[in-house]
Amino acid sequence: MQVVDPHIHLWDLKTHHYPWLANPQTSFVGDARELKHDYLIGDFLRDAEGIEVLKTVHVDANHDPADPVEETRWLQSIADGEGRGMPNGIVAYADLSSDRAEAVLEAHASFASTRGIRQILNTHPKPLYDYVGRHYMREPQWRKNFALLRRHAMSFDLQLYPSQMDDAAALAREHHDTQFIVNHAGMFVDRSSVQGYRAWRDGMRALAACANVAVKVSGLAMFDHAWTIESLRPYVLEIIDTFGSERVMFASNFPVDRLFASYAALWKAYASIVDDASDVEKEALFMRNAERIYRI
Template sequence: MGTLPIIPRAEVRPQWLAPYREAPLEPDLPIIDPHHHLSDSLWGGYLQDDLLADLGSGHRIESTVFIQVGFGYRSDGPEHLRPVGETERVVAIAGRANAAQADTQVCAGIVGFADFSLGARVEETLHAHLDAAAGRFRGIRCHAAAHAQFQYGVMHAPPLHVYMDPKFREGYATLSRFGLTFDSWAYHTQLDELCDLARAFPGIPVVIDHIGVPLGVGPYAGQRDAVFAEWKRLLQKIAALPNVCIKLGGLGMSVFGFGFHLADRPPASAELARAWGPYILTCIEIFGPSRCMFESNFPVDKGTCSYQVLWNTFKRITAGMSADEKRLLYRDTAARFYRLA
């Protein structure tokens, strides 16, 4: 996999974003942001002050969920416990962020990483995360996004077909004993394998990150209609499993192939809504609002637009929906899935 061509990601460029501003739409709509990251170095660094600046952009963000990204791992000790350092760092950052302001409960939930290839021995890692998380730990994300023809993203590509590996599944099964959830980051070409995994363990709640990533790069460039049809078919199949939800977001990543980050100026929310709307509305049609949750995927999607513009985009797409549907999409589904007060 290491010799494959790498698809570059959309880099965060504050000076490119800065000149464009929008007034927040529906500023009183309560939101849980169930998917953001933190890092010392990735995306130019994204820590407490950066996150609070985005959260203060005019939308009513009540709480957030941190999602693993390989940040802050312990530098020594047993290898299988090093990812617990990420949980420890996030708890410390959340404490400072919540002491600095009262509008948003930052990192009310934490999703970390554990190496399921350890099989049942991964329980030690899960116990350590729970001990370190001060009541915030909610689940595990294992990055599976890999393709035979290219690499993409922040982390090294995992082995192909990792969700089908028997040892991985032995470790995955431990989630049910801890009452933890699973976040899946996989391409649309891997949704059949995720479907097989979710069906095999119906007691484990699963959320599909980034709408299942219908690819628009590499061999899929210029194939948008065909990819859309295949992605929709696969989502309809996996939506038959009641333990699976989906996150609406991530479309600012360059792997989707929209290319807004290549323009001379950042896009307006109306432009993004026209491009992203068919995908998001298809997800809502297939899963229903009670199994969909909007996500920022920040700062990754900050390579395409600001936090303010991102939520305006989502609000434009859902402008015709009822108040009850919006409550589910923007807050209640995430609150239920991640067990947030």
């Protein structure tokens, strides 16, 4: 099986600081204490044995927010050296609410493999699920700096919850010439109610109505630790129906999803779910969309 994986993370605890791994906790996404070890390109390739990974995109691994450019510098050195091109694309971190945002974006843009920015936006009334505790998309300074992405032809990885999708759709319409990529299938966290399902479904449809929004089917295991192919199937098919096969990418979210599955098991599950799709659709979902959208 050949794949392009548009959502992986690497970290080197010996040389870099990752606050969440300095004092790892157990949360709804699993036990981060099991991730407190180096995860380098060689570790990823060993995990991927049995799957032919053609290209990868690295998404910020919550590196030290005081020096986000250092993560990009390190990743570019890997791509230029032992990674032999991988990661082929880098989605870096920048705090768009900061007065330093413009300088940070310019620094990221100086590296050949930089393709976009992710700033996690997830906010939720339940502390268990809340990441950032504020609504960045509603802040004037954040919105002003968001407009700088276009200057550097950068995409934006959109990690949020369904309750935030209306705000995100409005942002996508305002910045119709910026590529948005929804992370982790829209992070359908409120799974125990009809209202929660409808919020996810309707929010994803609002985002899909914007031609500049794509989505990664990834991170499903964070909300379904004992997943099966059948438990994933309805979410995967709903997303493909909503966005169309030309705007959906399968991704691994490794090594985080390694807590709940092997690399091969994850990709084989995706393959099983879309087994009766056309060859053209499968190529798009597993490879071509990621290559096109991330320009790798």
